[in-house]
Amino acid sequence: MLGSYLPALVFLALGLVVGGVLTVLNGIIGPKRPGTVKEQPYECGLPSEVTSNFRFGISFYLIAMLFILFDIEVVFLYPVAVQLEAFGLFALIEIMVFIFLLFVAFVFVWRRGALEWR
């Protein structure tokens, strides 16, 4: 039973040895000619213009998240609404439960002031 672990162990050992040897050899015998261009973070094409630590209002994030939530609700309602006769009463009740749960979430975000722009 342990025999089936042998390939995995060989693979692990091989990976460590090959990876380790190549890294070490690179550090020892590789040419090192650092330059300003080489030290820049790479971004495809033109030199990067975007600073990494710019800030934007947290409200954007909140609104976007809430939008996705209720957007998905609508997307989810469409197929059921179109084919309600085929799906029957069960689907109607299920979708009512779903809408109710989202309604609870809506009341929550509304009362907690998440819909007010700050």
Add this chain to the structure above:
Amino acid sequence: MSLIAQVQAPTVDFRGLSPLIALVVGANVVLLAGLLRGAGVQRVLVPLLAAVTLIVAGALSVAIWETGDVEPLVQSALAMDTLTLSMSLLFYLAGLATIALSLRSSAVGEAGAGEYYTLLLASISGMVVLAAAENLITLFVGLELLSIPLYVLCGSAVRERASLESGLKYLVIGSVGSATVLYGLALIYGATGQTDLGRIAAAIGEQVEVGDPLLLTGIALTASGLAFKASVAPFHQWTPDVYQGAPTPITAFMAVATKTAAFAVFLRLFDAALSTNQVEWGPALAALALATILIGNVGAIGQRSLKRLLAWSGVAQAGYLLAGVVVGTRLGLQATAFYLATYLVMNMAAFAVVIASERVSERGDDISSVEGLGARSPVLAWPLTIAMLGLAGFPATAGFMGKFYLIDAAVDGQYAWLGVTIVVGSMISLVYYLRVVAAMWMAPDAPPLAGPVRRMSPASGGSPEADPRAQPETVAVALVCAALTIAIGIFPSPLFDLAVQVGTSISGI
């Protein structure tokens, strides 16, 4: 059109689903109740509603208790068998204890009582789904429903840097764990062509070989991902940091309930779906168990923070528990379920005392905060002593019975060396468990801190309550859990009987 017209409404067994429905309804009610203003609502009504929800869910679980291999519900997605229900009861008990421990926690005030308790209930419902999952997809949904509220709860003390760090750390590492599980589940599905645990079990050996590389890779990845959640070494590194930074009631909840949920799914996945493969995954999990026991116990020795110490001890305990999974037998299933119950009472007792003492001590959860506790307030020192002795596995405590059962299962399942490892691990663990006991009873009262006095612990709510009687609910949790630790150690037979009933839940092992 004709295709859609054939859609049949699935038969839903509302009776079987009632505990889950109760939890979800309760979570919604708590969320809405939390919107009401007023200190009475926030401090009394919301926790009360959350507690009532858990009690109702627990009562419903007892009502639908049925031994044997129960027919799964919802198109065979959820199995409400004795394994699920017994684990659910543990989640509810852990939840109730957490609610009691949270009452005076400042994290509740900072996050909002409604949000805090709703997230707690949501996480518990995820645990129930996870324990009940009879299907790979349900399993993953349950895992995420468990994890995401916990990430938020870890960071719920929003004014504490450590709490936020803990939440972020748990989010990042938990996501890696979830992704690993998902990858593994996808490979298991790819190898067997089934998502249903029962059908996977039937497919292994028939459509797919026992040693199929794709299947084994899937099992390995799933086991690694679940090992993240259960803090099994070498996937345990997050545990001490997250446990230390999170609000202590949440730490207690994570230590007990998350671990129980992770082991519930370990048991169901490996014993129900993959049991024919036991010869393949058994040795690998046994190696993990060995590493976990040694690393956890050795890591705990040097800790000064009680929360970190309990985190490392939790890692070691995960190793003991894994021994019950490794053997893949009915006895192993019973022993793991039994040990999870004893682990709950012992750990809750320890955490309750840590919470009570860190609220009044200017040393936080440092081990010096309990120095001289035996003389100062024996009502706190005794539960911690019993919990420590129980976790170490002293006779006449629940821990002894649990370890005895696990060793019995390990030896019975041809893993005698794992049983020996449990004994050796317990011996190492005495070093740090007894250090806490010695600090409480033998060390003199720690001298007051020189230099600037540490700001009162985040859990104190700003007011030092020097008298343990000022927080009766915390002391009550500690005393009840310590009493249960002793009671199970002396009269284990009721819990043994229950474990035997849990063992009937999975047929074919």
